[in-house]
Amino acid sequence: MTYLNDTDLSNLTSDDAPSTFDKVKTLAKEGTQRTQRITQILKQAVSETRTEFKAGKTVIAPLAKEVTAETVSSFKSKSQQSADAGNNAWDDEADASDFTDRLMAFLKKMASVTATALFPQVKKQATKLDDVLGNRYGDQYTNLKTRFDTIRDWVIVPDAAKSATEAQPDNTESVVIEVESEAVK
Numbered sequence: 118m119t120y121l122n123d124t125d126l127s128n129l130t131s132d133d134a135p136s137t138f139d140k141v142k143t144l145a146k147e148g149t150q151r152t153q154r155i156t157q158i159l160k161q162a163v164s165e166t167r168t169e170f171k172a173g174k175t176v177i178a179p180l181a182k183e184v185t186a187e188t189v190s191s192f193k194s195k196s197q198q199s200a201d202a203g204n205n206a207w208d209d210e211a212d213a214s215d216f217t218d219r220l221m222a223f224l225k226k227m228a229s230v231t232a233t234a235l236f237p238q239v240k241k242q243a244t245k246l247d248d249v250l251g252n253r254y255g256d257q258y259t260n261l262k263t264r265f266d267t268i269r270d271w272v273i274v275p276d277a278a279k280s281a282t283e284a285q286p287d288n289t290e291s292v293v294i295e296v297e298s299e300a301v302k
Contacts, residue, residue, distance in 0.1 A: 207223050
């Protein structure tokens with residue numbers, strides 16, 4: 118790479134100073150050289166990028182197809198299991214006398230099944246995340262977690278404090294609002 122030397126032109130007399138034409142020639146020469154270097158850098162970058170894309174495609178494409186196939190298969194399996202569980206829960210409540218009772222029993226059963234299936238998984242994932250963050254960030258994570266737990270304890274009132282608060286009489290006057298309504302059939 119060739120660069121022109123910086124020349125201090127402030128102390129030259131008018132006879133020694135380069136002409137405007139010489140300055141324009143120098144400017145054009147320098148601009149051309151820089152443009153050529155930038156063009157060469159960009160050509161090399163595009164070439165390397167194209168090579169990297171080709172190499173990545175051969176590695177990533179089969180893996181992406183495999184992951185997609187596994188995900189679709191798992192989703193189909195889980196959705197069929199969910200549909201079967203929902204149908205079984207609905208059929209189990211077939212002897213209910215009222216549609217509303219049947220629907221409520223169905224929803225309770227589905228909530229119970231979901232809770233028993235989901236909560237252990239969520240707890241396992243939370244524990245795993247806690248371990249990963251603890252290993253990765255060490256004391257910083259431990260300090261942050263401790264602060265978060267302290268704030269959570271301030272915000273969430275413990276059950277003993279709730280019952281003590283509820284036991285105290287409320288001196289505020291209650292307001293009753295009457296609304297006319299009719300039964301929905």
